[in-house]
Amino acid sequence: MTEHQGVSLDWMTGEGEELRPPADLRPEIPHPARMYDYYLGGKDNFPADREAAEKVMALSPLVRISALANRAFLQRAVRHLAHQGIKQFLDIGTGIPTAGNTHETAQQVHPDARVAYLDNDPIVLVHSRALLAGASQGRATVAQADLRDPEAILDSPEVRKVLDLGQPVALLLFAVLHFIDEADDPYGIVRRLVDALPSGSYLALSHGTADFISPEEAGKGPAIYRNATAQLTMRTREQVLRFFDGLELEEPGLVTAPLWRPDQALQDTDAETGIWAGVARKP
Numbered sequence: 001m002t003e004h005q006g007v008s009l010d011w012m013t014g015e016g017e018e019l020r021p022p023a024d025l026r027p028e029i030p031h032p033a034r035m036y037d038y039y040l041g042g043k044d045n046f047p048a049d050r051e052a053a054e055k056v057m058a059l060s061p062l063v064r065i066s067a068l069a070n071r072a073f074l075q076r077a078v079r080h081l082a083h084q085g086i087k088q089f090l091d092i093g094t095g096i097p098t099a100g101n102t103h104e105t106a107q108q109v110h111p112d113a114r115v116a117y118l119d120n121d122p123i124v125l126v127h128s129r130a131l132l133a134g135a136s137q138g139r140a141t142v143a144q145a146d147l148r149d150p151e152a153i154l155d156s157p158e159v160r161k162v163l164d165l166g167q168p169v170a171l172l173l174f175a176v177l178h179f180i181d182e183a184d185d186p187y188g189i190v191r192r193l194v195d196a197l198p199s200g201s202y203l204a205l206s207h208g209t210a211d212f213i214s215p216e217e218a219g220k221g222p223a224i225y226r227n228a229t230a231q232l233t234m235r236t237r238e239q240v241l242r243f244f245d246g247l248e249l250e251e252p253g254l255v256t257a258p259l260w261r262p263d264q265a266l267q268d269t270d271a272e273t274g275i276w277a278g279v280a281r282k283p
């Protein structure tokens with residue numbers, strides 16, 4: 001077993017792969033990607049991630065429910081987009097691979113669907129490379145990139161290698177924009193990316209919200225993330241709706257994640273799950 005600070009790192013390697021040095025993984029600092037992995041019941045996390053995630057989950061049972069609902073929305077949205085004829089996906093803020101990743105879901109509909117995965121957390125890259133090695137036959141790539149630098153994303157050779165930005169692309173921003181605060185101009189970032197894509201492209205996004213909890217509770221989540229590698233900025237439905245300016249929202253519009261084209265019976269809590277979710281087409 002390979003260990004770092006007493007924690008097994010065997011999960012970081014793909015079959016037959018050498019372990020990459022964990023120097024930039026900073027296991028002592030909570031990472032949102034690994035906290036999210038813990039919410040989803042994954043094992044790719046360190047004690048600092050679990051401790052921070054447990055504190056967030058103690059605030060409300062809806063935290064884990066929201067994470068699972070977000071992941072299920074991702075899969076329904078990607079399937080829907082594939083059925084609209086979309087074969088190219090730009091998935092930013094990818095997260096640690098888990099069941100039903102974008103390329104797996106899209107390739108069930110179009111075996112030749114192509115996906116560029118981008119995330120700014122090095123741990124995501126380590127995992128994704130292991131997952132993609134051999135599995136995607138060049139139709140999926142993963143690269144380190146920061147959503148706050150849309151120009152670098154659009155110019156990225158990694159992205160250009162798998163995506164033709166002259167053809168319709170689905171831009172996927174699932175549970176990542178709440179890590180971009182106002183000072184970094186999240187609306188300008190989304191506009192820049194959407195502007196670079198041709199008509200017939202789509203924007204699919206989900207975003208954490210405090211719309212259904214008290215202002216006192218709402219302040220606690222971001223406070224816990226303050227020690228993590230990315231800060232949390234919850235937004236109201238109205239603020240999330242602004243990301244879709246100039247685009248045509250698909251039915252049923254911007255709703256909580258479980259309410260977006262559900263494929264199973266709804267639960268009582270679904271209308272108040274803390275994730276807004278929507279998919280829109282660029283006219």
Ligand SMILES: C[S@@+](CC[C@H](N)C(=O)[O-])C[C@H]1O[C@@H](n2cnc3c(N)ncnc32)[C@H](O)[C@@H]1O
Binds near residue numbers: 070
């Ligand atoms: C909650 S996870 C979401 C994972 C996946 N998109 C999903 O919805 O299941 C958020 C991801 O966004 C990434 N992230 C946070 N800030 C980012 C940034 N500025 N640029 C790129 N990725 C970022 C984190 O590293 C993490 O992997």
